[in-house]
Amino acid sequence: MIVDCAVYEGGHRRNGSMTLEEAHQASRESSGFVWIGLFEPSEEEFDSIQREYDLHPLAVEDAIKAHQRPKLEVYGDTVFVVLKTASYIDPEEIVRLGEILIFLGEGFVITVRHGQASNLHDVRERLEENSELLAHGPGAVLHAIVDKVVDDYGPAIGGLQEDIEQVEEDVFSDSRANVAERIYRLNREVLQFNRATGSLMEPIDRLAAGRYELIHPEVRTYFRDVNDHLVRVHDQLEGFRDLLTGVLQANLAQVGVRQNEDMRKISAWVAMFAVPTAIAGIYGMNFEHMPELGWSYGYPMVLLLIVVLCTGLYRYFKKVGWL
Amino acid sequence: MIVDCAVYEGGHRRNGSMTLEEAHQASRESSGFVWIGLFEPSEEEFDSIQREYDLHPLAVEDAIKAHQRPKLEVYGDTVFVVLKTASYIDPEEIVRLGEILIFLGEGFVITVRHGQASNLHDVRERLEENSELLAHGPGAVLHAIVDKVVDDYGPAIGGLQEDIEQVEEDVFSDSRANVAERIYRLNREVLQFNRATGSLMEPIDRLAAGRYELIHPEVRTYFRDVNDHLVRVHDQLEGFRDLLTGVLQANLAQVGVRQNEDMRKISAWVAMFAVPTAIAGIYGMNFEHMPELGWSYGYPMVLLLIVVLCTGLYRYFKKVGWL
Amino acid sequence: MIVDCAVYEGGHRRNGSMTLEEAHQASRESSGFVWIGLFEPSEEEFDSIQREYDLHPLAVEDAIKAHQRPKLEVYGDTVFVVLKTASYIDPEEIVRLGEILIFLGEGFVITVRHGQASNLHDVRERLEENSELLAHGPGAVLHAIVDKVVDDYGPAIGGLQEDIEQVEEDVFSDSRANVAERIYRLNREVLQFNRATGSLMEPIDRLAAGRYELIHPEVRTYFRDVNDHLVRVHDQLEGFRDLLTGVLQANLAQVGVRQNEDMRKISAWVAMFAVPTAIAGIYGMNFEHMPELGWSYGYPMVLLLIVVLCTGLYRYFKKVGWL
């Protein structure tokens, strides 16, 4: 689906939307560039674009099928960038990944969104308001998109952090919940998120290092800033992994301790009941000669003995922490 | 066993199969190349090929014995490539590895399959339909084979993923299965698979970097694509390892929790039965002076007491989660 | 908030504080440099500084928002350094991080403190007393600040070490405390601290290697010394991680052992009480023909038997370590 298609000259958008052909025509005649925005295009929709801008078939295949790793490839004069976007679905504690694929050439930017990827409409609008930046050409568009994608990692990171803190609290509270599954699932999301963002650092680094002529020197500094942001995201995700590993071990320990406490309490109660049973058993024996049986206060004395012993045991168990 | 032997000129197969000698003769006279396909050849079968194409004895030894790591070696003018193929045997949850060894020289490609390796017949047929690619010479054949091998990793990855998801579900369900062995075996398969594919990345990278003149420049881009695919496979396998490690720990915890619950329940029942035993014991004592024994309602009152106590305990145990 | 603003010439402070405009004026006319100290400045406060010293907007954004990783960036002629400071809040066992951001240019140093960062007033005073060093220009100021920040890691390291030693003692003492949570929290602090200091090493290394002309060669040696100090901090933090991992495992083991001992003791007591119960039960049977029941010494003999058996069991249990 073609979402938007416009020509930009000297940092300004030529009024109105246009068809692909008009845009191609316009860009060839002027010094500006076309920006075509697509959403999950079919092979047929992409066909004419591929031919007009002479895109490499391998990159086109990737752009249509998606499910790529973040990467930056150079095919002839065209730079092809794959980005993973992330958003946090809090109720399910899931990091939902989307994909944005960008073709960058002299005179054109083609962006392809797949799944629940970050919204590029906002990016376009904000850029159109900043004609100075937009005048730096396709590289400025690439930066704006990457910047948006990396900024959008922020809320996902925040959502994960909140849930990890909740889990931490659960583990060290007196609650008897077993959060093993929740920790496992959070860890899986963190791993997946880290894989999606980790491989983006190297391409951004290359962009910041100024290895592509398509990227205006002024824009390179901005990529350095994005990279810095990305490293911070990566650091935080690594930190989450360490925390989750630690919290899992702590949970195991806490669950074990709590279960053992239960067993100990039950056993201590059983032990306490064994005392009256044993004493009563003795006075339930049928010997003919058991002087205590004839005593007037034999029965209350035995009851007293039982009470005293059980109370003593109870206190002792309390003292050593078994009850 | 010689599976197929043909001469290709200008991207087209010269009609019919031929003997090795004819093929050798034909290739020397023309600008095309021979493609000889072998399956687990004996030393004798390979002897004449070795002499005709002047293959290095070390490479030939590897090709006959197999059981190599994926690698790319250069012996004089000949490039020798070892590939591991993988297929997933779902009922046994095993990744079955096969081996394809390829000799690549000016004017010839010799492919040797061992075990349940990927089918090369399909590769040959598809290439023969694409004469443009085939015209790029032996390098195009190498790419087609490597591409097929790496594509065939996909279903194996998928099979593993499915089984890992099943294990995940088992662990966090209420089922009492101990999946430790299954996790262990899946992990072993993942490790083995990862070793088989991991060492392939570096040779593919070298092919993509254009370090071998035998590989037509046009074909190099395609190797970059294969490498990208391979990195994704590797990423997924690494992810599997992380998941299996996590799921193993979770399984340990879940099994421990469930077993402890059983013990707690049994102990709680024992504790409940200790109450009537102790009370009955007391009224089973033979003291002469036990006024309760003479009461008309002594017996039903004691029964009631026992019922009340046991019910109370039962409710308490339910409340604190011991039953 | 502007904390201090002064001009330094030939290693000496020009008397009195001045406004930003005066300072800017003065520095432009002389060969000295301005040092402006700020604390959590607002965007408005920073606005004029940015314009006067031509600071890059990305760096300015970082300086106002803080929450950066330690880093060193070069924007045109200006060097921008981010430092993390650390102090240990002993009662809560927390490493509190602050942030100092420094702009360094020909003729000016601008320092921005955020949060509970190390005090820079001391640094300024000590530098003002050492005119020889101060004469080396902005680089000397940078060194003095970095040196102070890294020196201040010392007490935080010391605080952590003390608490880790306390935890060690707790774990291996007879105390029944479960220090799992404390270990977890200390580990989290160590991780966070390590992340805050770890990424500082590389920039300091670059400063020591003399890659920036702003830094006087004489000062470089001093950066090498700071780097050495930083590596030691990092080594110690790594060591803490290893210790905490070890102590966590040991704690798990100790808790498990102690809990098991409790269960064993309780069970042993239950076992001991089962003996009199069983014997008394036998002599409580109502058979008509039980010769022992008629014996005169039947009852004391049974009591004796019970005492002997229980004493024997008690001794045995003591001997094998079950009690």
Next chain:
Amino acid sequence: MIVDCAVYEGGHRRNGSMTLEEAHQASRESSGFVWIGLFEPSEEEFDSIQREYDLHPLAVEDAIKAHQRPKLEVYGDTVFVVLKTASYIDPEEIVRLGEILIFLGEGFVITVRHGQASNLHDVRERLEENSELLAHGPGAVLHAIVDKVVDDYGPAIGGLQEDIEQVEEDVFSDSRANVAERIYRLNREVLQFNRATGSLMEPIDRLAAGRYELIHPEVRTYFRDVNDHLVRVHDQLEGFRDLLTGVLQANLAQVGVRQNEDMRKISAWVAMFAVPTAIAGIYGMNFEHMPELGWSYGYPMVLLLIVVLCTGLYRYFKKVGWL
């Protein structure tokens, strides 16, 4: 002890053994080389060799004392190589390491064996039969020895693999053996073996890269083959480590599960016996008014009740898997 000493010219052994002096004399006059084989030589035995071939005292010290890491050092014109040999002592599940040290110079090879090192006699015989290779000089001898040593790792690897598979089977069988110690010892052997072989890769790589003129170019390809073999050995040992780690965890889990099953069974039996005890206790009370006691069928009915309850419990316990 001098094991063998011979002069080789043009790939052929000059007839008969000779004394060291004769050999030295002969080698100086001809274009061939001497190969002296020693077994755990004393300092005195080595003294004359050192002087004649001008060996570096540090290398000589190593050669006499042994207990080195695998390495390749260059002392002036002499190359000094240390190799670790391995053989598997199956009954004790031990990898026995030996050591071979080799001095290589223009015109001489001196080999020193320590401990249960691989037999070099076979190497010498096989080389003497292959005069073509032998004609490549001392480098060919070095290759033959390294090849033999690395080939001999094979059976040791195989022995370890077999024992690991046995352990795997033990862990997942119903056997109640605790294989923790066996796993620990196997892991120790694997670690030791890996250390002994791991540091050999880098020197072999250097030999294959053709960095030493002493090594004939023709021989270098063969070192590449040896290196490949060595990498495979290393891969397998790494794989063993992963397997042993996994199997240790699985063993812990299995042992825990099995022990818990035992405890559960015993407790379930105790719980079943508590039922008749409690019921019998009730009818053992001495109340005057207990109507059931007078019933004719009271006793058989109680017996029936007990049988019914116990059978019910037994079935229930079987159903929920507690028995």
Next chain:
Amino acid sequence: MIVDCAVYEGGHRRNGSMTLEEAHQASRESSGFVWIGLFEPSEEEFDSIQREYDLHPLAVEDAIKAHQRPKLEVYGDTVFVVLKTASYIDPEEIVRLGEILIFLGEGFVITVRHGQASNLHDVRERLEENSELLAHGPGAVLHAIVDKVVDDYGPAIGGLQEDIEQVEEDVFSDSRANVAERIYRLNREVLQFNRATGSLMEPIDRLAAGRYELIHPEVRTYFRDVNDHLVRVHDQLEGFRDLLTGVLQANLAQVGVRQNEDMRKISAWVAMFAVPTAIAGIYGMNFEHMPELGWSYGYPMVLLLIVVLCTGLYRYFKKVGWL
């Protein structure tokens, strides 16, 4: 404290000790060098040395305060080396670290010992006997000291190894000791030792690579030998870590198994005693119609039944390994 101070010319010591001033004077006039040996010098003691040999204040600060990491720094023409020495205090199983700091310049060596560092007196004596080596100047002294320090690691390694082997034996013996604390402490010592020696490798490597002109080329080979020794030390310490990790896990498993055995035994005894209690309870019931009670052999038959049942249970428990 000044321990020794002497001038060496052409490999020979000029007779007698001298004051610092005399030594300085002598060294300036001759082509030899001064070697000043200090032990924990105060700032005052070092003051004149610093001035005479023009030492960098940062290095001097390090030399007086100690507590450095092993390192090699170059300050102008002076090389400054920090070494950690190690000795094993067997009764406490502690690796005691000392520190030696060395200033090396054209014409002087200044050695500073801190704590229980290796004895340098022996080094001096041995060097004085080897005038050939000593003639290579300060570099030879540096080598002799480093060699001594690394050689002294040997006994510490040996001590650790012995204690680790003891722990291994303890864990797998039938002893019931919980060696968790001992393992933890040994691991801590190994970690500390490894940190102390690990960072020495890189400086030694640089010395061996001949990057410092102060070091005579003849001496460089000897540094290579020291480095080799150091790598071996490092390898062994890494091996210790792996062993201790393994032994800790094994200990946890063994302790768990043994504790569970205890619990199982006690529970099995309790289960056995539950049988007579239940049977006796039944015959202790007060039903009027219990034919067995009137039988002459009722009592002995019940006793026999109890004995038979208990014996049967005992045998069964033995058979399944519960007792």
